[in-house]
Amino acid sequence: MRYGIDIGHNCPPDTGARGLKFEDNLTVDVGNRVITKLKALGNEVIECKPSKADTVRDSLSRRVNRAKSADVDVYVSLHFNAFNGQANGTEIFAISENSRKIAKTVLDEIVKLGFFNRGVKRGSHLFVLRNADMTAILVECCFCDSRKDMDLFDSEKMANAIVKGLTGKLPTEEVKPLPDEEDNVDMSTLRLQTALNRLKMADKNGKPLQEDGKLDPETIFATERFQKIMGLQVTSVAGNTTWNAINMILAKRVIRPNHAGGPIVRYIQHRMGAEVDGVYGPQTEVAVRRFQRQNGLLVDGIIGSRSWQILIG
Numbered sequence: 001m002r003y004g005i006d007i008g009h010n011c012p013p014d015t016g017a018r019g020l021k022f023e024d025n026l027t028v029d030v031g032n033r034v035i036t037k038l039k040a041l042g043n044e045v046i047e048c049k050p051s052k053a054d055t056v057r058d059s060l061s062r063r064v065n066r067a068k069s070a071d072v073d074v075y076v077s078l079h080f081n082a083f084n085g086q087a088n089g090t091e092i093f094a095i096s097e098n099s100r101k102i103a104k105t106v107l108d109e110i111v112k113l114g115f116f117n118r119g120v121k122r123g124s125h126l127f128v129l130r131n132a133d134m135t136a137i138l139v140e141c142c143f144c145d146s147r148k149d150m151d152l153f154d155s156e157k158m159a160n161a162i163v164k165g166l167t168g169k170l171p172t173e174e175v176k177p178l179p180d181e182e183d184n185v186d187m188s189t190l191r192l193q194t195a196l197n198r199l200k201m202a203d204k205n206g207k208p209l210q211e212d213g214k215l216d217p218e219t220i221f222a223t224e225r226f227q228k229i230m231g232l233q234v235t236s237v238a239g240n241t242t243w244n245a246i247n248m249i250l251a252k253r254v255i256r257p258n259h260a261g262g263p264i265v266r267y268i269q270h271r272m273g274a275e276v277d278g279v280y281g282p283q284t285e286v287a288v289r290r291f292q293r294q295n296g297l298l299v300d301g302i303i304g305s306r307s308w309q310i311l312i313g
């Protein structure tokens with residue numbers, strides 16, 4: 001069988017929920033194990049997570065297109081839920097009859113681990129399922145903001161349950177985390193470093209950050225610098241508000257004069273050398289037009305895709 005395994009999010013601006021644990025870390029952990037185990041059982045696996053995307057929609061369509069072009073038999077998108085800290089359990093989304101059948105067998109296996117059975121649900125509102133033309137499921141493994149679920153959660157067991165549900169076989173292969181993953185590579189720090197580099201938030205010496213997952217003084221410096229520019233509380237830790245600001249900028253929305261754009265306009269002002277106040281007024285427009293002239297762009301004061309391309313790639 002050929003499986004398309006889609007490790008949810010992990011592609012800013014497509015980032016996941018933040019609860020007691022970060023959805024992105026959980027999907028990577030479970031997803032990599034699922035991939036290894038499926039291969040060990042003799043299956044072919046196509047990894048569907050893109051390395052880069054301009055928007056969330058772009059990230060999602062790249063995932064499903066990857067599965068389509070590789071002609072996978074079954075597409076599996078891996079996610080973790082978050083709601084109010086109280087909700088807990090597992091649910092799996094599917095549309096077609098075949099997909100619902102597989103969803104049920106996977107769900108049954110996960111529920112055996114002790115998670116509350118929230119059922120197989122209709123996923124016609126979900127982009128990846130709506131656009132998949134093969135058997136496709138989206139697994140909400142459990143809730144990353146539920147103490148109950150996070151206490152129960154074990155990535156190795158979760159991966160085994162998913163693989164058993166998909167293949168009917170219990171994986172024999174135990175996956176040991178790579179030594180450096182176990183030791184000190186914090187995926188959320190790595191993501192932060194990658195994002196800050198894209199935003200050209202350099203270290204003290206104007207150099208890009210080392211993308212090594214280590215929360216070193218340079219990374220903290222760049223984080224604080226970003227928070228200052230954004231007018232956020234300077235905490236040296238990238239929490240929700242910092243990530244929201246990062247994601248808003250990476251989404252590369254079109255920005256026009258007279259826009260009160262908050263973080264996005266602040267970022268543009270910083271990059272253009274204009275006064276940073278979050279409001280796109282006449283001074284900012286002068287700076288934007290200068291930037292466009294210098295870069296051989298249409299001088300219209302509108303930050304569109306070409307300007308964004310130059311700013312953050």
Ligand SMILES: [Zn+2]
Binds near residue numbers: 023
């Ligand atoms: Zn998700």
